[in-house]
Amino acid sequence: MATLDKKLIPILLFLAGTMFISAGIAMVSKPNVKYIDYTDEEIKRRARELGMVDIKEVIEKNQSKKEENKDTSNKVEEKVKVEKDKDIVLFEIKKGESSENVIERLFKEGVILDKNEFAKAVFLKKAERRFKYGVFELKKGMDYDTIIDILTGVK
Secondary structure: OOOHHHHHHEEEEEEHHHHHHHHHHHHHOOOOOOOOOOOOOHHHHHHHHHHOOHHHHHHHHHHHHHHHHHOOOOOOOOOEEEEEOOOOEEEEOOOOOOOOHHOOOOOHHHOOOOHHHHHHHHHHHHOOOOOOOOOEEEEEOOOOHHHHHHHHHOO
């Protein structure tokens, strides 16, 4: 009886393997997958729902904010002080302030020369949501990586 069991085990394993292979071939040849064609607008809408933004929208938003700030500049007081002789800027980031607003204000204060290039640098360092609030001492003409490091608390 023991020898019969020993001969039966390889046969059962062979049959089980053959069944798994057959099932795999059947699934590959006729998968049960539903394909949906999405339009570009549907993809963008879903991405916005997940919190993603288009860089063009950010740039347009910054430009519209800049125009709004021009209209309300008399009402809003900035807490940024500039020492003209040394080109040092005391730059304040308020709690909850967006990175887009920070970039816009850095540009206005002359700390950065190109908003788009700085925004790219921020994106590449994945620092969009890592700016710390507080007052920072920055020099005009600093390289973008150093500014990002200071504003995120790395240095």
